[in-house]
Amino acid sequence: MKNFILLAIVFFIQQGLFSQDISGNWLSEDTSRIYSIYKTRNSYEAKIFSSTRENDKEGILIIRKAKKKKNKYKGIIIAVDDGLERSVIITTDRKKVNTLKLKIRRLIIFPVTIYWHKQTVGQNS
Structure with missing residues (x-):
């Protein structure tokens, strides 16, 4: 029973770490x-x-209609230079804390992945 409780606690802590809020x-x-x-x-x-x-x-609006589904956010990303809209999937990067991974469908087959990093106090402000 103790092992089950410990396992459940670890599971919920892990879920909290990987379901980081993307606001900010x-x-x-x-x-x-x-x-x-x-x-x-x-x-x-x-x-x-x-x-x-x-x-x-x-x-300028860059992302719109990003809705959370499980541990992903699916929405539309808008290119700054030409205004083209593409689908984007946003996830938190499990290997890097405070990093968002944006997978953009630019071509039919090959998605492009970019990373955004959480701004900390005093960083490029």
Whole structure:
């Protein structure tokens, strides 16, 4: 019985670690952009909070209709340069704490994976 309780506790702790809330500010891989992810009524959205890229505008919608299904968020990502919309699957990276893994369907067969990193206090603010 003790083993079962211990196993259940470990399972729930592990689930809590891997079901990280995606709300907050996230840095692009090259740290040139900060994205702000926030919860809407029944999904999540992301906008550019700030950017050092010349043609970027703050407040532009990047992700919309991202809905949680199990440990994944499925939604639409919008390209900044041409406005094209693609499907995106967002997960937390189990190997790296405070990292989001975004898998984008750019081509029919080959998805592109990018990583966003949780912004910490004083980091690129």
